[in-house]
Amino acid sequence: MKRTAFTSIHESLGAKMVPFAGYLMPVQFEGINIEHETVRKGVGVFDVSHMGEIWVKGPKALDFIQKVTTNDASKLVDGKAQYSCLPNGKGGIVDDLLVYKINNETYLLVVNASNIEKDWKWINSQNTVGAVLYNASDEIAQLAVQGPLAIKVLQKLTSVDLSKIEYYSFVKGEMAGVKDVIISATGYTGSGGFELYMDNKDGEKMHKAIFEAGREFGIKSIGLGARDTLRLEMGFCLYGNDIDDTTSPIEAGLGWITKFVDGKNFTDKELLLKQKTEGVTRKLVGFEMLEKAIPRHEYEIVDGSGKKIGFVTSGTMGPSVKIGVGMGYVPIALAKEGTEILIKIRDKAMKAKVVKLPFYKK
Numbered sequence: 001m002k003r004t005a006f007t008s009i010h011e012s013l014g015a016k017m018v019p020f021a022g023y024l025m026p027v028q029f030e031g032i033n034i035e036h037e038t039v040r041k042g043v044g045v046f047d048v049s050h051m052g053e054i055w056v057k058g059p060k061a062l063d064f065i066q067k068v069t070t071n072d073a074s075k076l077v078d079g080k081a082q083y084s085c086l087p088n089g090k091g092g093i094v095d096d097l098l099v100y101k102i103n104n105e106t107y108l109l110v111v112n113a114s115n116i117e118k119d120w121k122w123i124n125s126q127n128t129v130g131a132v133l134y135n136a137s138d139e140i141a142q143l144a145v146q147g148p149l150a151i152k153v154l155q156k157l158t159s160v161d162l163s164k165i166e167y168y169s170f171v172k173g174e175m176a177g178v179k180d181v182i183i184s185a186t187g188y189t190g191s192g193g194f195e196l197y198m199d200n201k202d203g204e205k206m207h208k209a210i211f212e213a214g215r216e217f218g219i220k221s222i223g224l225g226a227r228d229t230l231r232l233e234m235g236f237c238l239y240g241n242d243i244d245d246t247t248s249p250i251e252a253g254l255g256w257i258t259k260f261v262d263g264k265n266f267t268d269k270e271l272l273l274k275q276k277t278e279g280v281t282r283k284l285v286g287f288e289m290l291e292k293a294i295p296r297h298e299y300e301i302v303d304g305s306g307k308k309i310g311f312v313t314s315g316t317m318g319p320s321v322k323i324g325v326g327m328g329y330v331p332i333a334l335a336k337e338g339t340e341i342l343i344k345i346r347d348k349a350m351k352a353k354v355v356k357l358p359f360y361k362k
Helices: 007-012 032-041 061-068 113-125 150-155 200-217 224-233 269-278
Strands: 016-020 023-028 044-047 052-057 081-087 093-103 106-111 132-135 140-146 170-175 178-184 193-199 220-222 282-289 300-302 308-318 323-331 340-345 348-355
Touching: 007 016, 007 023, 023 224, 032 044, 032 220, 032 224, 044 200, 044 224, 052 061, 052 113, 061 106, 061 113, 081 113, 093 113, 106 113, 113 132, 140 150, 140 200, 150 193, 150 200, 178 200, 193 200, 224 308, 224 323, 282 340, 308 340, 323 348
Parallel strands: 044 220
Antiparallel strands: 016 023, 044 140, 052 106, 052 132, 081 093, 093 106, 140 193, 170 178, 178 193, 282 323, 282 348, 300 308, 300 340, 308 323, 340 348
């Protein structure tokens, strides 16, 4: 198992450690529900150093990104980030990712931990334009400081005006005496906050400074368990559950990051355009349980006659919304908001209804 710059700290705090994407990661410290509410109401810190970071550089950097991703990276200006995905040449998704524009010849791709090697092989196989690619995943530590009080904690550590960093924007600056930290507002929790990218060697120093600054605000370490419940309440897709190599971005409700613009000829453009214009047969929807029950990943979604029509891709008891919530693919005829569906839980079909995402509204 790989270890991050913070693994020893997690172990010293008594975290429950589990293997995840080749890393030893904390799934929880005090408990998922407590940690979830800490982020919703206060401030919590996630170790997300297992995420992958790939630099794309050179005069052909933008041409390359426009080819391999679905979103229109030509719209990015320096200091802006964009959510996008890598189509796999068959209508599916290699991975979803963030694209950061540093300058015209420097971009940073942030990819999922479980897909680092897969993504690296894929983008290299697609690099026919001569972009300079560099996999920095093992060199970069990342902390996500999330929650409504995150800004008060981090502002004590930097002269950068954090209130000026808009959602999906970032700056490079000094924090806690560490130079060239990427301070980004691209959170995965729906409760505000920042992600901090730094060299591994600066990780412990940064972690210590953040927790000292956050003591008065009740700052806590948060595990991957609460990260999952927080993102699910927001209806954010998780690769490997809600999207994968068999799901298209159009089916997954990611048409908004799939841009069919002149001059952008990306992988699967014609196939995905056909799906957008002619329609798809299934769609990823959010649903709330109408009965007291908790939907789980891979539970069957059935119709009134008990016939399987889909499966739950993500599901939980939402700690903030206090109800069983989930996502799953259903036939397009059943994807309309308000439609009743049935979730098979322990051989019993339990009622649920399709709802508009997110589940959690501030």
